[in-house]
Amino acid sequence: xxxxxxxxxxxxxxxxxxxxxxxxxxxxxxxxxxxxxxxxxxxxxxxxxx
Amino acid sequence: xxxxxxxxxxxxxxxxxxxxxxxxxxxxxxxxxxxxxxxxxxxxxxxxxxxxxxxxxxxxxxxxxxxxxxxxxxxxxxxxxxxxxxxxxxxxxxxxxxxxxxxxxxxxxxxxxxxxxxxxxxxxxxxxxxxxxxxxxxxxxxxxxxxxxxxxxxxxxxxxxxxxxxxxxxxxxxxxxxxxxxxxxxxxxxxxxxxxxxxxxxxxxxxxxxxxxxxxxx
Amino acid sequence: xxxxxxxxxxxxxxxxxxxxxxxxxxxxxxxxxxxxxxxxxxxxxxxxxxxxxxxxxxxxxxxxxxxxxxxxxxxxxxxxxxxxxxxxxxxxxxxxxxxxxxxxxxxxxxxxxxxxxxxxxxxxxxxxxxxxxxxxxxxxxxxxxxxxxxxxxxxxxxxxxxxxxxxxxxxxxxxxxxxxxxxxxxxxxxxxxxxxxxxxxxxxxxxxxxxxxxxxxxxxxxxxxxxxxxxxxxxxxxxxxx
Numbered sequence: 001x002x003x004x005x006x007x008x009x010x011x012x013x014x015x016x017x018x019x020x021x022x023x024x025x026x027x028x029x030x031x032x033x034x035x036x037x038x039x040x041x042x043x044x045x046x047x048x049x050x
Numbered sequence: 051x052x053x054x055x056x057x058x059x060x061x062x063x064x065x066x067x068x069x070x071x072x073x074x075x076x077x078x079x080x081x082x083x084x085x086x087x088x089x090x091x092x093x094x095x096x097x098x099x100x101x102x103x104x105x106x107x108x109x110x111x112x113x114x115x116x117x118x119x120x121x122x123x124x125x126x127x128x129x130x131x132x133x134x135x136x137x138x139x140x141x142x143x144x145x146x147x148x149x150x151x152x153x154x155x156x157x158x159x160x161x162x163x164x165x166x167x168x169x170x171x172x173x174x175x176x177x178x179x180x181x182x183x184x185x186x187x188x189x190x191x192x193x194x195x196x197x198x199x200x201x202x203x204x205x206x207x208x209x210x211x212x213x214x215x216x217x218x219x220x221x222x223x224x225x226x227x228x229x230x231x232x233x234x235x236x237x238x239x240x241x242x243x244x245x246x247x248x249x250x251x252x253x254x255x256x257x258x259x260x261x262x263x264x265x266x267x268x
Numbered sequence: 269x270x271x272x273x274x275x276x277x278x279x280x281x282x283x284x285x286x287x288x289x290x291x292x293x294x295x296x297x298x299x300x301x302x303x304x305x306x307x308x309x310x311x312x313x314x315x316x317x318x319x320x321x322x323x324x325x326x327x328x329x330x331x332x333x334x335x336x337x338x339x340x341x342x343x344x345x346x347x348x349x350x351x352x353x354x355x356x357x358x359x360x361x362x363x364x365x366x367x368x369x370x371x372x373x374x375x376x377x378x379x380x381x382x383x384x385x386x387x388x389x390x391x392x393x394x395x396x397x398x399x400x401x402x403x404x405x406x407x408x409x410x411x412x413x414x415x416x417x418x419x420x421x422x423x424x425x426x427x428x429x430x431x432x433x434x435x436x437x438x439x440x441x442x443x444x445x446x447x448x449x450x451x452x453x454x455x456x457x458x459x460x461x462x463x464x465x466x467x468x469x470x471x472x473x474x475x476x477x478x479x480x481x482x483x484x485x486x487x488x489x490x491x492x493x494x495x496x497x498x499x500x501x502x503x504x505x506x507x508x509x510x
């Protein structure tokens with residue numbers, strides 16, 4: 001399944017690993033921040049109208 | 051404008067004004083370099099002009115936060131802003147004061163310190179000329195940076211983070227011109243670019259500086 | 269209805285809500301298809317062996333690193349001229365994405381460089397320019413973080429972005445002058461001369477599309493977060509006063 005990466009296997013694998021980790025990190029961080037703000041805003045709106 | 055300039059010069063040279071600090075810092079950095087890279091003449095003379103440029107740049111950085119911060123804190127900056135001279139001129143005057151009290155002394159000190167770094171004989175004039183051409187740019191760019199961070203408490207470190215990348219083109223052309231001149235190669239292109247950067251900065255950054263001051267003084 | 273109507277925060281939240289999942293899904297699909305295609309279904313390069321597969325990450329991220337900054341520049345200009353808050357917040361939102369792209373470009377570049385050039389780092393013009401871009405992103409983000417008042421922060425960071433862009437461009441020329449470098453020429457110029465061969469080109473295009481869509485999706489998401497944060501701050505200030 002995994003193609004024979006030859007002698008550069010480590011480099012290719014680590015390049016992909018690093019990139020995927022960083023992409024997941026920015027997506028995950030952005031998602032978490034979004035959820036946090038949404039909850040805080042909903043709470044504040046509820047306090048205001050409640 | 052002259053009045054503002056003279057006032058700043060007087061404040062800087064007064065005791066506690068930080069006038070000599072830049073020069074002393076310059077000296078210390080130059081003294082530290084051989085401890086870091088070894089005393090070998092061949093190596094030092096190769097990197098001497100570059101070290102002098104970097105050290106001068108860092109020393110110029112030191113006194114940047116004084117440009118506006120003190121006036122901002124005691125309210126003088128607001129008064130200056132309402133004065134009949136345009137804020138752009140204020141920015142230019144402040145940059146000039148910085149250059150006269152920091153950039154120019156560093157330029158004059160550099161050939162002397164070059165002796166400590168085994169600067170080749172051909173290098174002295176080039177180091178002096180490139181610093182003379184380039185330090186005004188450093189002062190003007192630094193003044194812009196100082197205006198940007200004037201309202202921020204303990205903004206010194208942030209100021210460095212913002213200004214140092216802006217210094218890179220000046221440093222590259224200045225140090226390259228010095229290096230090439232020292233080696234006897236043609237240094238006209240980097241010299242011209244350096245002069246261009248200084249001219250451009252002095253012509254355009256006062257406007258950006260004024261805009262930023264207005265924002266911070268709202 | 270002019271285009272600027274969409275810049276109104278409430279309207280912005282309105283139309284980005286349904287668009288956001290689509291953006292993420294299409295980004296995900298392009299990325300998975302592109303990377304899968306490139307990684308599994310393309311041959312090795314004659315000279316570079318399997319490391320050519322790194323191109324599917326390195327080139328798109330490098331492109332986005334630059335484009336993110338350009339988007340921030342445009343958004344900053346729009347803020348300064350038209351005072352649309354969404355614009356300022358979009359610029360703020362884009363910076364972390366841009367710096368991540370820059371980091372990916374730098375790291376994949378370094379990892380690729382080691383077997384190709386024998387070194388993880390070389391002061392080559394392209395790499396150096398990206399390192400400088402990284403510093404500009406850091407400064408921009410640091411300035412946003414250091415200022416309390418949101419409008420002042422938006423104004424100052426916008427000016428910094430504009431001045432920074434001029435100096436970034438200057439730096440590019442300075443760095444090219446300073447060192448000729450190892451990095452190969454443009455792989456994707458419109459002029460066909462130096463183009464990457466077709467078998468790599470198409471999966472690369474898909475990956476680039478994926479990165480672009482991911483950038484858009486993330487900026488939309490993050491801008492929505494910033495708008496909410498701004499509204500929250502307004503509510504909290506009102507709470508404190510009453």
